[in-house]
Amino acid sequence: MSIICELKGISKFYNKKAVLSNVNLQLEKGKIYGFIGRNGAGKTTTMRIITGLARPDKGTLIIDGISDEKNIIEKRKKIGCIIETPALYLDMTAKQNLKSMCILHGVSLNVISELLDLVGLSNEGRKRVRHFSLGMKQRLGIGMALVNNPEFLILDEPINGLDPDGIVEVRYLIKNICETRKTTILISSHILSELYQMVDNYILINKGEIIEMLTHEELNKKTQKYVLIKSDKTKKIREIIEKQLKIKDFEIVNDDTVKIYNSENKVLEIMNIFASMGIEPSAISVSEDSLEEYFFKRIGK
């Protein structure tokens, strides 16, 4: 297991209020990590600390095995990032923006056309970035973060505000980067269904504390399966579930939906009992918690 970035007991305070409390994280090389948390949970602050835009008040940051401040500056060359919004030179073209990054990193200008192709902006010619759509700006931001061929890419809400087409484009781009370049990616987003399609590992953060780290497989195991029943006779269904099926782990949602947990192998039995009691549900299916529902359960909402 090769670690690209490690946070050991990192805490950060703003006006004596803890924004991050004793955060411990280990990010392995070549994986995509989804960073999930509500607004103000500490995602961006964690990313800012990793990139050197903010300093931790406690704890140690280790990048590629290096933790001392002087050498970590050198190690940060291996990081590419978009924090909050892509920082672009609005009066320059996409090509000029990438050229500025090549100058900064001392990279050959030959990478520009390759990156423009990768982010799908090779046909934008002399159009200034000011006139780009949000999706194009996000893609250019990712392109700029890739100029120095980083080993570690940090993307803070890269799909925020994008239309469905833009979201799909960015999703494919991120997957492509990870597959072709073996880049470690830490990505935060509030669109959890999108994260679910992209990432290998999840980091759940709430009120400045990491509440859980789990892999995609672990999440799938942990998300509860349930029998979903749609009917307007929920009172009668409740009685049947409690008295005849003797199941306690269920809930009624929105007055017309019943979720019976951990009973996916009892669907036939449930349907038979309902039929004998004269109940005809409008729908019955086996389903499971989404990442969103799992997250809300974990943060106790």
Add this chain to the structure above:
Amino acid sequence: MGRLIKLECYKLLKDRLFWTIILLIILINSVMFAGQDISIDSLAQKMFLTIVIVSLYGTSFIAKDYEEKKIIYEILSGNSKTKILFAKILITALGIQIQLLVFPIVIGFINNKFTDENLKIFLVIYFWLGIFLSFLATMMANIFKSQGLSIGCAIVFHLITLLSVNSSSVGFIMAHILPVGMIKLVLNNYVTLNQYTVTLIVWDLVLLILALICVKKSEF
């Protein structure tokens, strides 16, 4: 640091506002001096607007990198904040010098006044003033990290300079302290060029120290 300087240079040359301001300065001063016999004294007196414009441009040039978070790329390029600051000061100073000296040099060539010893003194004075303005811009941008606030404070600084130097009670004293006010004193031989240079270097050092303190403690 070479790459940082190259990047700042590239940004400056690609900045439309930089070229627009050069044109604006030439235009404004051409109108102001139209039909007049241009002397060193009149140049020194009527360049205040140019000084303010270039100062605000320099402040905006640095502050927008902080405001729009473009500084992040420079930090991630493996350079220390101090190196980033020095690269910015250097290229801002270059940009300010070009804008500040473009009109006097053009006029010098047109009127063939480069032999005039006064013009040489004038150019030296404005060179040091340009350096001071770039340090002032750097300090303002590093303290406020927003274009609006830094430009606002730079305007306040120049307003204070204008009002205090022209004040009947404290004007003469303030002119010995404030760089823009000192120009007239040098041209009227109240202050020597060396005294002027030393005063501006002291200003530059103070502003640099303040900017360094800010940048070391800064989070972006």
